[in-house]
Amino acid sequence: MRLKNLVENIGGRVVCCEEYLDREIEYAYASDLMSDVLTVKCENLLLITGLANIQTVRTAEMSDLQAIIFVRNKRVNEDMIRLAQENCIVLIEYPGTMFRVSGQLSSIGIKPVY
Template sequence: MFIREIKDILEADILACEELQDIQVTYGYGCDLMSDVLAFVRNDVILLTGLVHPQVIRTAEMLDIKAIAIIRGKKPSEELITMAKKRNIVLLTTRHSLFTASGLLYKNGLEGEEIAHDEATF
């Protein structure tokens, strides 16, 4: 799914890298625990999160995540927006909750990334 489609579905605003709306992602992953993102994300995803801390951008950079949607209407700091721009990570914000945003994307054809439980460490 193209980022521009995600923007429309989530009624989101793009805060960083608006020129990269033609990037495609294959899966969605919603999480506020960056340790889980590091442990379980393996594919081309958009990350949906309520966190507005620089660690979100650092995590995305490590995993080559090209887009992050900040949920619940949270507004990231200028520092976070600048970090995203420098790393070519599309940063969106939506008023929807994590549950609703995930559901809207799934309903419109974006699959969730499946966690391989045999690889998971609990």
């Protein structure tokens, strides 16, 4: 599914890198543990997390992630936006829980990694 349609479906707010919303997303992975995220070998992957700090974006950079959804109303700061822009990673804020957005994504056909 195109990232643009995905964001519209869940009601998220795109914080940066809107120019990459035509990307295709096939898989999602939900975790607040970055070491777990770093073990995932998967393309066209989106991360769902409640951990909003600079190392979340670093982890996405190293793992070639396409986008990050920050759940539970966690706010993205300027340093995170700068790093995401350098690495073309779409950052999305979402008001609901990780469980809620996982259900929404599953219902529109986004697949789990395992």
